[in-house]
Amino acid sequence: xxxxxxxxxxxxxxxxxxxxxxxxTPYSNWAQFETAKFLFTKNQMSASEIDDxxxxxxxxxxxxxxxxPFAHHHxxxxxxxxxxxxxxxxxxxxxxxxxxxxxxxxPAWMQxxxxxxxxxxxxxxxxxLSNCSFAEDINF
Numbered sequence: 001x002x003x004x005x006x007x008x009x010x011x012x013x014x015x016x017x018x019x020x021x022x023x024x025t026p027y028s029n030w031a032q033f034e035t036a037k038f039l040f041t042k043n044q045m046s047a048s049e050i051d052d053x054x055x056x057x058x059x060x061x062x063x064x065x066x067x068x069p070f071a072h073h074h075x076x077x078x079x080x081x082x083x084x085x086x087x088x089x090x091x092x093x094x095x096x097x098x099x100x101x102x103x104x105x106x107p108a109w110m111q112x113x114x115x116x117x118x119x120x121x122x123x124x125x126x127x128x129l130s131n132c133s134f135a136e137d138i139n140f
Contacts, residue, residue, distance in 0.1 A: 032069040047073040
């Protein structure tokens with residue numbers, strides 16, 4: 001590990017980085033988990049942007065005979081979906097713009113269909129409130 005990375009991790013020793021050797025199933029390792037968390041949760045990157053990033057990443061790693069943490073956005077989504085945190089099931093629906101579309105140069109978003117994935121918020125709240133791990137952290 002180079003010295004820059006060593007310094008970066010040393011100040012984070014209490015932040016979970018020490019768990020690198022733990023079981024990260026269904027993720028291969030901590031780095032793959034953090035990549036998924038960053039792309040999906042923090043950055044909320046689109047599927048095409050995820051694919052672009054992973055292609056660039058793969059090109060950089062090719063000379064080392066390595067691969068990026070995910071092959072493409074489908075691989076990322078499939079891994080996230082297989083993460084077992086609860087028995088609350090994923091639901092989805094498609095949305096698209098239904099208003100008037102300009103006849104000249106309409107924006108691409110007006111002509112595309114988007115998939116929305118979600119958990120039932122009521123069931124998620126029920127799971128959180130019934131989890132004894134949060135007993136000391138929730139004030140009513």
